[in-house]
Amino acid sequence: MSLFLRLAIGFILLIMLCWGSASLSAWHQTRETVNELFDTQQMLFAKRLLALEPATLQNVTLPKNKALLNHHRGKQDDDALAFAIFSGDGKLLLNDGEKGRDLQFADGRDGFRNGHLRGDDDSWRLLWLTSPDQRYRVVVGQEWDYRDDMTSDLAQSSIVPWLIALPFMLALLLALVWFELRPLKRLTASLHQRAADDDTPLPLARLPKEVQPLVLALNGLFSRMADLVQRERRFTSDAAHELRSPLAALRVQSEVIQLADDDEIVRKRALQQLDTGILRATRLVDQLLTLSRVEADDLRSEFQPTALAPLLQSVLAEHFPQAEQKHIDLQLHTTFQPVMNGHQLLLALMLRNLLDNALRYTPDGGQVTVNLTARTLTIDDNGPGVSDEALTRLGERFWRPPGQTQTGSGLGLSIVKNIAQLHAIRVAFSQREAGGLRVTLSW
Structure with a gap:
């Protein structure tokens, strides 16, 4: 599945979830506000009725509101508000001429309660108040369905515009995502057209910081x-x-x-x-x-502390038979016991190649001296040495000084230089004053 499609589905689900949560919250808040408003209205109206003196009235019914409103081109909901006044013993003294006639007398505590009208199953919210002298009781009622309809109308008036705007907002959002993903598409196209051996760096211009x-x-x-x-x-x-x-x-x-x-x-x-x-x-x-x-390999992760003196002694012991065969005096002088953080096998290979070169190019009866100090290692031989021009080329791959009689591939010193570079060791070749070649390793 493409990134654009995943983002589109994610945005749709996220927007619908947020819109649904906001709609539900708006409906609850609107319901609370409507109930508080109408409860306040019922309370104020009941108090006004308590200010009347209906004791002299006997089952008085006011004119029907619809007739009055129709005459004046108005409209009213029968369930919006209904009221009645009863005597203390339950006789109906006054009603609104509509639903108030069906309000049933109820004795007991004052306040809000739920109830039903005579012959009606709809639930009503009723407010009962008793006059201070206990002579009559006032009830003001309102149907719950009326409040719910009012809540739905108010909630829809604020939610429906957002619902209509959602498709346009989502379309603009997806268009913006598609536009912002264009650098990735260009990058993909560039990679598709790229040759296998093309190592040209990709341009960073016009790319987002995240990419x-x-x-x-x-x-x-x-x-x-x-x-x-x-x-x-x-x-x-x-x-x-x-x-x-x-x-x-x-x-x-x-x-x-x-x-x-x-x-x-x-x-x-x-x-x-x-x-x-x-x-x-x-x-x-x-x-x-x-x-x-x-x-090819970066072996620094395999480095460990390596004592150079024992390693050097081990390498020299391997070459003693070769030195004895040519009657070469092979000497080792150590004044310190340095420890280097490195790859033990590669360090041994480097020392082995240097000693092998020195022994092969030293004539019979010659001498090879190895000196180890705290920061340097030198290998001296009294062989024919090389010219000053050839010194600069020692260590090149497959290059050997001209006039050599010993067999070789020209890779030994190349390996030495690569291992030394891996261990941050400096390699220097120089002529000895007494004749021969000196190889100096310093770190």
């Missing part, structure tokens, strides 16, 4: 989706580009194995090359997936 947060949220979603699509495209392109060479090498080694029928040496060498190529392709895929995850 602007929605459009801002949509613009943010478009931006995030565009980044996600861009990362996915870059990942697909990088994977296709970088896996082409290892897969081609694997295919060549597979063909060599097939062609080496009886040459065991060639077959063995091809199998070794095949195993090396598989390891290289596996490592490349792992690095691509890791880089994609670090770039």
